[in-house]
Amino acid sequence: MSLTSLATARRAALGALSPAPPEPVPLLDALGRFLARELVASRSVPGCPVSAMDGYAVRAEDTTHATREQPARLRVTDTIYAGHLPSRSLQPGDAARIFTGAPLPSGATAVVRQEVTRPVTDNGAVDIFVPAPRGKDIRSEGEELLVGTPLLRAGQRIDASVLGVIASLGETRVLVRPPPHVAVLATGDELVPPGQPALPHQVYESNLVLISALAREAGAEVVARERAGDDDDMLRLALLRLVDRAQVLITTGGASVGDKDRVKRVLTTLGATFLVDGVALKPGKPVAVARLGTTAVVVLPGTPGAALVAFDQFARPLLLRAQGVSEERQRVRARLDGEQHKQAGLTYLLGGTLETREDGNVWTRLREKGGGHALRHIGAEGFALLPPGRADFAEGELVDFERFDHPRYVPVEPE
Ligand SMILES: Nc1nc2c(c(=O)[nH]1)N[C@H]1C(S)=C(S)[C@@H](COP(=O)(O)OP(=O)(O)OC[C@H]3O[C@@H](n4cnc5c(N)ncnc54)[C@H](O)[C@@H]3O)O[C@H]1N2
Numbered sequence: 001m002s003l004t005s006l007a008t009a010r011r012a013a014l015g016a017l018s019p020a021p022p023e024p025v026p027l028l029d030a031l032g033r034f035l036a037r038e039l040v041a042s043r044s045v046p047g048c049p050v051s052a053m054d055g056y057a058v059r060a061e062d063t064t065h066a067t068r069e070q071p072a073r074l075r076v077t078d079t080i081y082a083g084h085l086p087s088r089s090l091q092p093g094d095a096a097r098i099f100t101g102a103p104l105p106s107g108a109t110a111v112v113r114q115e116v117t118r119p120v121t122d123n124g125a126v127d128i129f130v131p132a133p134r135g136k137d138i139r140s141e142g143e144e145l146l147v148g149t150p151l152l153r154a155g156q157r158i159d160a161s162v163l164g165v166i167a168s169l170g171e172t173r174v175l176v177r178p179p180p181h182v183a184v185l186a187t188g189d190e191l192v193p194p195g196q197p198a199l200p201h202q203v204y205e206s207n208l209v210l211i212s213a214l215a216r217e218a219g220a221e222v223v224a225r226e227r228a229g230d231d232d233d234m235l236r237l238a239l240l241r242l243v244d245r246a247q248v249l250i251t252t253g254g255a256s257v258g259d260k261d262r263v264k265r266v267l268t269t270l271g272a273t274f275l276v277d278g279v280a281l282k283p284g285k286p287v288a289v290a291r292l293g294t295t296a297v298v299v300l301p302g303t304p305g306a307a308l309v310a311f312d313q314f315a316r317p318l319l320l321r322a323q324g325v326s327e328e329r330q331r332v333r334a335r336l337d338g339e340q341h342k343q344a345g346l347t348y349l350l351g352g353t354l355e356t357r358e359d360g361n362v363w364t365r366l367r368e369k370g371g372g373h374a375l376r377h378i379g380a381e382g383f384a385l386l387p388p389g390r391a392d393f394a395e396g397e398l399v400d401f402e403r404f405d406h407p408r409y410v411p412v413e414p415e
Pocket residue numbers: 186187188190191203204205206207208252253254255256257258261283284285286300301302303304306
């Protein structure tokens with residue numbers, strides 16, 4: 001069987017699922033989701049000129065010659081609190097007591113902070129000790145946000161600061177696509193659920209929690225988790241049950257060519273259409289992506305380390321696509337900290353960390369042991385990509401390193 005290249009397979013897999021229609025949801029429910037359309041400032045912030053300090057609103061020219069020895073003495077004609085309107089405008093020689101965030105009275109052109117003033121007791125006046133240039137300590141209308149300004153692009157991941165900005169525009173809801181519902185099925189006769197005794201030839205089932213956690217990290221809601229043995233009838237029943245409950249069904253195990261590797265064959269008998277079946281990727285070579293009815297099915301290998309990488313490359317993009325985005329990770333060039341040998345025809349994705357050494361070069365440290373296990377990925381900052389077409393890579397050789405942090409999310413379909 002000739003294997004599809006990673007890039008071709010990833011493109012083909014996206015056909016398994018379309019983005020869900022967007023819906024308005026309460027702001028806090030949108031945390032971690034993606035803006036379904038561009039956000040434009042619907043009002044200016046501040047909505048009118050306001051004071052940036054506690055102090056006195058003045059006409060700047062009334063303070064031009066103020067010094068500590070010869071202060072400018074002004075009449076205090078008003079007191080203005082945040083959220084309240086001024087009761088009069090400032091005439092020459094007037095000042096208004098004002099507090100941070102309060103609207104400026106007309107005629108005022110500067111604010112003097114109270115630390116450089118002293119109230120003159122009993123006669124409602126204030127001494128100003130320093131000149132206040134025009135505009136001093138005034139936040140002008142629209143200084144932070146100007147009505148009509150594009151603020152955030154579609155696809156932006158919604159974090160706390162995004163929610164704060166949306167609320168500051170007076171909105172209570174935001175348009176996002178709902179999290180896709182995911183079902184996970186772990187297959188294999190050898191599997192025993194954690195918490196029960198296991199004999200030496202048995203294996204603790206760990207993919208349900210691993211894959212469910214990865215699905216949640218990708219913004220999905222896990223609605224079902226099941227185990228099944230390597231038996232066609234059991235598999236058929238489990239697949240049919242789960243396919244009805246989820247937009248994305250993710251299976252692990254039984255994906256390869258052994259006698260007991262039944263998952264793809266049972267899916268075929270159920271009428272699944274395969275978009276991807278085997279990829280020139282390691283770990284994760286047996287991965288497949290199919291459609292069964294309206295459900296996208298991702299068949300992951302059972303080996304946890306391979307399931308993790310295949311999830312990252314095939315299930316994660318689908319789950320993000322359902323939410324209307326694709327993920328662009330940053331790539332850097334890094335030197336291998338040891339020689340690597342691989343099968344020439346495959347792309348290898350090896351979890352690793354980055355470090356900048358004294359010589360200024362960026363190196364990637366790859367874990368040699370535990371490739372079949374999720375252990376290899378603990379603390380990984382990204383994948384070193386060893387491209388197909390070569391088998392041997394020398395220590396110090398430059399390779400692409402795809403970083404997990406600070407990805408960019410771009411809308412799948414421009415709104
Ligand atoms: N003759 C060939 N044999 C294999 C090939 C091949 O091309 N030709 N491919 C190999 C590759 S690559 C992989 S990866 C594995 C994975 O295949 P399967 O998906 O069929 O995985 P299983 O055989 O079911 O399990 C592999 C391994 O992982 C353990 N496992 C499975 N499920 C879980 C789970 N839920 N929790 C924890 N551990 C699990 C299982 O016990 C096995 O040790 O096939 C190669 N074979």
